[in-house]
Amino acid sequence: MDPLKWISREYHEINGSTFDVLETVPSPLEFARIAQISRPVLIRGFQPPAAKVWTNSYLIERLGSSAISVAVTPNGCADAVTRFDGKFYFAEPHVEQMTMASFLSNLSPDKEVAKGRTETYYLQSQNGNLYSSRFFDGLDDPSEFKALRDDVPSEVFWCSEALGRPPDAVNLWMGDSGSVSSVHSDPYENMYTVIRGAKHFTLLPPAEGWCLKERMYPHAMYTRSLGSQTLELRPSSSDIPKVRWSSITEPHLPGALAPDAHPIYITVKMGDTLYLPAGWWHHVRQSGITIALNWWYDMEMRGMNWVILSFLRTIQDVPDGNELDEV
Amino acid sequence: MDPLKWISREYHEINGSTFDVLETVPSPLEFARIAQISRPVLIRGFQPPAAKVWTNSYLIERLGSSAISVAVTPNGCADAVTRFDGKFYFAEPHVEQMTMASFLSNLSPDKEVAKGRTETYYLQSQNGNLYSSRFFDGLDDPSEFKALRDDVPSEVFWCSEALGRPPDAVNLWMGDSGSVSSVHSDPYENMYTVIRGAKHFTLLPPAEGWCLKERMYPHAMYTRSLGSQTLELRPSSSDIPKVRWSSITEPHLPGALAPDAHPIYITVKMGDTLYLPAGWWHHVRQSGITIALNWWYDMEMRGMNWVILSFLRTIQDVPDGNELDEV
Numbered sequence: 001m002d003p004l005k006w007i008s009r010e011y012h013e014i015n016g017s018t019f020d021v022l023e024t025v026p027s028p029l030e031f032a033r034i035a036q037i038s039r040p041v042l043i044r045g046f047q048p049p050a051a052k053v054w055t056n057s058y059l060i061e062r063l064g065s066s067a068i069s070v071a072v073t074p075n076g077c078a079d080a081v082t083r084f085d086g087k088f089y090f091a092e093p094h095v096e097q098m099t100m101a102s103f104l105s106n107l108s109p110d111k112e113v114a115k116g117r118t119e120t121y122y123l124q125s126q127n128g129n130l131y132s133s134r135f136f137d138g139l140d141d142p143s144e145f146k147a148l149r150d151d152v153p154s155e156v157f158w159c160s161e162a163l164g165r166p167p168d169a170v171n172l173w174m175g176d177s178g179s180v181s182s183v184h185s186d187p188y189e190n191m192y193t194v195i196r197g198a199k200h201f202t203l204l205p206p207a208e209g210w211c212l213k214e215r216m217y218p219h220a221m222y223t224r225s226l227g228s229q230t231l232e233l234r235p236s237s238s239d240i241p242k243v244r245w246s247s248i249t250e251p252h253l254p255g256a257l258a259p260d261a262h263p264i265y266i267t268v269k270m271g272d273t274l275y276l277p278a279g280w281w282h283h284v285r286q287s288g289i290t291i292a293l294n295w296w297y298d299m300e301m302r303g304m305n306w307v308i309l310s311f312l313r314t315i316q317d318v319p320d321g322n323e324l325d326e327v
Numbered sequence: 328m329d330p331l332k333w334i335s336r337e338y339h340e341i342n343g344s345t346f347d348v349l350e351t352v353p354s355p356l357e358f359a360r361i362a363q364i365s366r367p368v369l370i371r372g373f374q375p376p377a378a379k380v381w382t383n384s385y386l387i388e389r390l391g392s393s394a395i396s397v398a399v400t401p402n403g404c405a406d407a408v409t410r411f412d413g414k415f416y417f418a419e420p421h422v423e424q425m426t427m428a429s430f431l432s433n434l435s436p437d438k439e440v441a442k443g444r445t446e447t448y449y450l451q452s453q454n455g456n457l458y459s460s461r462f463f464d465g466l467d468d469p470s471e472f473k474a475l476r477d478d479v480p481s482e483v484f485w486c487s488e489a490l491g492r493p494p495d496a497v498n499l500w501m502g503d504s505g506s507v508s509s510v511h512s513d514p515y516e517n518m519y520t521v522i523r524g525a526k527h528f529t530l531l532p533p534a535e536g537w538c539l540k541e542r543m544y545p546h547a548m549y550t551r552s553l554g555s556q557t558l559e560l561r562p563s564s565s566d567i568p569k570v571r572w573s574s575i576t577e578p579h580l581p582g583a584l585a586p587d588a589h590p591i592y593i594t595v596k597m598g599d600t601l602y603l604p605a606g607w608w609h610h611v612r613q614s615g616i617t618i619a620l621n622w623w624y625d626m627e628m629r630g631m632n633w634v635i636l637s638f639l640r641t642i643q644d645v646p647d648g649n650e651l652d653e654v
Contacts, residue, residue: 010634032359033491037630164360303364307337
């Protein structure tokens with residue numbers, strides 16, 4: 001018996017591949033029951049002040065000349081498996097400092113324009129850029145978007161109450177349809193609220209992670225060349241450990257996944273919040289200029305949750321991504 | 328890698344083998360967090376009216392001449408692996424109808440007396456003898472102890488609220504130190520309240536179930552012989568499927584379990600309530616005349632809980648209990 005196939009088949013038999021939609025925000029107790037099941041839920045009616053006031057001019061005015069960190073790639077694929085010189089790498093983006101005004105001038109609501117650019121900008125610093133763990137520990141917090149904090153609560157009330165703890169990080173995400181997040185999972189409970197535009201999630205439960213065929217890839221990073229100023233992918237020193245990542249770059253396309261996988265497709269529109277449970281795999285595309293907020297909460301490590309996530313990860317065979325005929 | 332050993336080792340590394348004690352009953356939200364972790368908790372301060380009024384004379388008066396079902400065995404081991412004629416069987420007790428007065432006259436607070444009897448009586452009908460699932464479905468409920476319902480709430484408030492559902496069954500248990508429950512697990516969340524005496528639980532998490540060395544045993548049942556009226560173990564027809572049961576009959580004794588097992592010992596005294604999570608293995612001894620109540624709630628089947636309990640059970644090799652040198 002193959003434990004991965006057995007667990008994923010049983011999981012799908014019991015759970016199917018649907019998701020619940022709540023028309024209003026849950027009570028803490030309702031959310032505690034949701035978190036116990038650990039399946040995605042689309043929640044309507046959660047409206048932080050940002051949803052009302054974040055026009056471009058407001059954001060530009062608030063942030064003024066302060067520098068914000070933006071991921072820059074030639075193709076919109078930050079943190080993704082990328083082919084270079086006949087070899088596959090895990091490519092990290094170049095990170096550039098710029099003003100909000102300059103960043104916004106590089107986004108477009110038009111898909112053709114967004115995808116046609118030679119450089120794609122994505123605000124995805126995801127280090128607690130609104131509130132970091134230092135904030136929740138009562139320490140000085142160097143987050144870049146402090147000026148926007150009045151518009152974003154540091155906690156999602158019903159979630160903090162249900163889990164019995166504050167978030168570990170709160171982040172602002174901004175981009176356009178030129179950017180895509182490659183499929184990955186995080187060991188965090190995630191509340192993901194879309195403020196503008198729409199995000200298209202392709203989700204797989206932790207039990208189906210093996211269908212994503214993770215491989216080991218050498219690390220590389222985009223760098224701006226001193227001469228031409230163009231972005232070049234620069235393989236990192238061999239001292240940098242290889243990165244374990246899914247070899248399936250477009251899991252949302254028909255036929256990309258084996259029939260054992262049962263992806264769930266959820267579009268999170270302006271005003272919607274996705275509860276994305278810890279360990280769930282997600283690939284994310286976006287429509288139009290998209291602004292989102294997310295609250296990451298530490299997952300419950302006690303009990304079986306973490307043990308099983310580790311088990312599902314550990315028993316997989318993860319070959320080298322460059323020692324196969326195809327990835 | 329042996330999945331069972333890997334999972335149980337990781338589980339113990341993360342969780343240890345301690346348990347929490349609450350000095351007061353939890354709020355629904357607090358209990359929801361406890362249930363998510365699915366580890367045993369000893370809860371003080373839950374006092375159903377039964378705790379104050381259930382003297383022997385009260386119980387005898389309330390139940391009068393009505394018949395109650397009592398398990399009778401020669402050794403206090405109902406539902407246990409038992410040797411007979413050189414072969415091992417899973418033995419079910421003889422069930423006899425009697426009055427509460429007659430039943431109580433067969434119990435003793437004295438350990439020597441209780442263990443020395445030729446027949447041991449244990450009220451363990453566990454079919455929702457106070458409130459059955461029919462009660463919670465609004466149907467007529469033939470439970471034997473209806474006359475005691477005023478003293479026992481049909482629900483544990485904080486538990487029903489946390490889980491979002493009423494119990495599936497509520498049971499009364501009465502016995503003395505002559506009776507022991509062999510180690511087993513139930514697919515139910517269990518709130519277990521001791522009203523009189525003390526219960527000594529030996530617990531193992533679901534991840535360590537493999538240490539209990541389950542085997543397949545032919546079924547047998549104690550029957551009162553028509554002539555001598557003594558109890559005899561009668562092997563059932565071979566049509567009755569074999570029963571999967573732990574071959575370790577005294578897991579609480581030193582050395583009975585492999586070092587991979589980390590038993591948790593909890594004594595639940597009068598006034599204490601044990602939260603025994605679904606799937607946890609338990610062996611139960613008792614001191615003195617013991618009265619207990621338990622509320623069984625259906626476990627949450629959605630998500631990974633049930634999948635993992637099934638997996639831990641399915642990947643075990645379960646040989647025949649009579650085709651080995653030793654059990």
